[in-house]
Amino acid sequence: MSGATLEAYLVSCMAAHDDTARDVATVIQRLAAAALDIRKLVAQGALGEAFHGLRGGANADGDLQKELDVICDDLFLSSLSGAPVAYYASEELEHPVALDPEARVAVAIDPLDGSSNIDTNVSIGTVFSILPVVNGPGANAMSTFLQPGNTQLAAGFFIYGPQTALVLTVGRGTEIFIFSNRMGCFVQGYKTVGIPERAHEFAINASNYRHWEEAIRLYVDDCLAGSEGPRERDFNMRWIASLVADTYRILVRGGIFLYPADTRKGYAQGRLRLVYEANPIALIVENAGGAATNAVSRILDIEPENLHQRVPLVFGSRREVARVARYHVDPAMIGERAPLFGKRGLFRA
Ligand SMILES: O=P(O)(O)OC[C@H]1O[C@](O)(COP(=O)(O)O)[C@@H](O)[C@@H]1O
């Protein structure tokens, strides 16, 4: 079904379901309303006050907070006040906020993803995960947020780019809604998204090559060797340094994204956060027919240990994601190729 409004889509897939599904639909609509306010702030660029300067603080993970990071966080939190949401956890807040104690769902959010790109007029976004509340003796907000990603009820991201769009999964397929200026709401822009199994394009911040482990270097070396290497075909490369923008491209035309662990200080588990970045992206990608791992194991099966933990992230076309895992676990694969490529990667010649 293409051309449906977000509201009609949510009614069609949630109305016949239980109260929790209806709550999820309400939350998505509240987030969408806040995202439209953020779209206006982002579109103002340097003309808007929100663009100027740092907030002067650091978030829970030590990253510098930009003014807009904090404004977006405030907007999403207030959009959920009065909504059926028990807890709100954000990249910008050290601890979750308790909202409605009776509610059945919780929201984990990266209010502004790709914020290092704010000044450069590159697409940025908001990533969110909707989880069922864990109840029972001793349960608290952390019991809810530390569930593995396979319990997510819904996940999505807004992208503020040339088009403002919402990528959404409520468990059956992944859909893209584009904001329609004519209709003043989000409208389904494509048929259900399907990531092709094979990829011809990879995305990685290659400036970190010297810090990666051997398996990742070998994978990239092989892509770069193209038709003259063991892959026997050429690859293209993209790195937008904005997770939402790199994900959107992969949903639309396939490819693989890698943000692996590396030896830089603070990057032993990569850069991206498990609970509010990797988990929602993994659900979106899997429900679009792709795969998402920490280079070896499925992201959605990882038991988080803390709210702001980082995780190596590899996702996209299934065959490529599986191939990255094989470089890690199959010594024969590396051994076979070592005399030819192992010692002289293109960056290491
Ligand atoms: O600058 P690097 O190391 O290439 O990292 C880029 C990555 O960092 C991020 O900007 C992290 O997200 P935040 O902007 O929310 O901190 C991702 O969007 C992007 O994929």
Ligand SMILES: [Mg+2]
């Ligand atoms: Mg982010």
Ligand SMILES: [Mg+2]
């Ligand atoms: Mg962020």
